[in-house]
Amino acid sequence: MRAVYFEKFRTEPIIAKLPDPSAPADGVVIDVEATGLCRSDWHAWSGHDDTVQLPHVPGHELVGTIADLGSDVENWHVGQRVTTPFVGGCGSCEWCSSGNAQVCPDQTQPGFTHFGSWADKVVVRHADLNLVELPEDLPAEAAFSLGCRFATSFRGLKHRAKVRDGELVAVFGCGGVGLSAVMIARALGARVVAVDINDDALDLAQQHGAEATVNSRELAPDRVATAVIDAVGEAPAVTVEALGLQDTMNAALRSLAPLGRHVQIGLLAEPPVTAVPRIIALELSFLGTHGMAAADYPELVDLVRSGALRPQDLVTRSISLDEVPASLLEMDSGTRPGMTLIRP
Structure with a gap:
């Protein structure tokens, strides 16, 4: 072969x-x-x-x-x-x-x-x-x-985060798995805001159901969460990190509403420093999804x-x-x- x-x-x-x-x-x-x-x-x-x-x-x-x-x-x-x-x-x-x-x-x-x-x-x-x-x-x-990509996103949103109709989902990273998460979240009845540094990727996210997008290329890491919330006027109930970077994972955690659920899909090459105090204070759920x-x-x-x-x-x-x-x-x-x- x-x-x-x-x-x-x-x-x-x-x-x-x-x-x-x-x-x-x-x-x-x-x-x-x-x-x-x-x-x-x-x-x-x-x-x-x-x-x-x-x-x-x-x-x-x-x-x-x-x-x-x-x-x-x-x-x-x-x-x-x-x-x-x-x-x-x-x-x-x-x-x-x-x-x-x-x-x-x-x-x-x-x-x-x-x-x-x-x-x-x-x-x-x-x-x-x-x-x-x-x-x-x-x-x-x-x-x-x-x-x-689709199985991992589907399990993460449907079975792990248990996304409900009408909830706001923020997807950080709009490569193949992130775009699949956008599409699946919409199919489950959720609203979606998409975050990436590439305008073409954000255009695809909007074409496939994102109601708002945030280009984070010029934003300091501690400003991304604020930009996400400002884009839709509320904090998301569910976040998805689909890139595998410490900064985007922490931005996702910082943007979550109290009792929010974070789904980590992106593979991290090195152990991250997480926003643990926020996870504790707001009783956030940090969920993995592995196929x-x-x-x-x-x-x-x-x-x-x-x-x-x-x-x-x-x-x-x-x-x-x-x-x-x-x-x-x-x-x-x-x-x-x-x-x-x-x-x-």
Whole structure:
């Protein structure tokens, strides 16, 4: 198979020809139809995730077709079109048994714990627990991001923060996962204010449901929260940090109303200094969201099939596998607005 491959962190990957993978007894091999270029892949390439072992093939959100399956797989067959959460559970621990595979201590993650989807083929382990069937008529542009960005935002807003109709949600960082949070919050009936330093990203946020936007490029960190509140005339009930920076996380916490809920999606390369006194004084909730178990996908897939959610509208670029190494290096300077789809 052809794959994006690197042997050292932060060195330019190459397109390599590697042996085709074989299906483990409990897993499958998927022919990759489309995959995504995500900030998490940049973290893996940068050496920020200690689960990544070298050499490595990145890529963790995908749609494809089952090409081979292991002898112990019971619920799937060759030819089915599927996606998978980027966090795969082991299927036997108490967390998987309770429906919380996304926090499984023995989790596997394509593109992190083993070779990922920036390739012609990818392995998904514990397939009976971790696969999600997709309709044949669902465009790849609508399907690939369900494995990471849309699932993570959906769980964070719907199941963790329990966003209610009419509440104000502030989204800090309008890359792919932030824009998915804007779109999902609107689908849940919330009002949205979006924060970013890129006008093009803010334009996309407004196109997909944000009633107000704040460009924080020229604002001191301690002024961002005030600007958010001023933009809509009230403090948000829920904040989402979708970038992974200390300043934006603290700005989000400073903007919250009393009893507010903060959802942290962005991965932080270094331990942050948080606004802990404010968390205590206003009884704020600080919530993590780490993907979503496959069992919880039907509600999300139904929203996409119905047209209430349209992930495909956030795809602003489609590239080939050969273009991925340069695009990954480009992320050192920031992320392009919208989502990038890769077709191997």
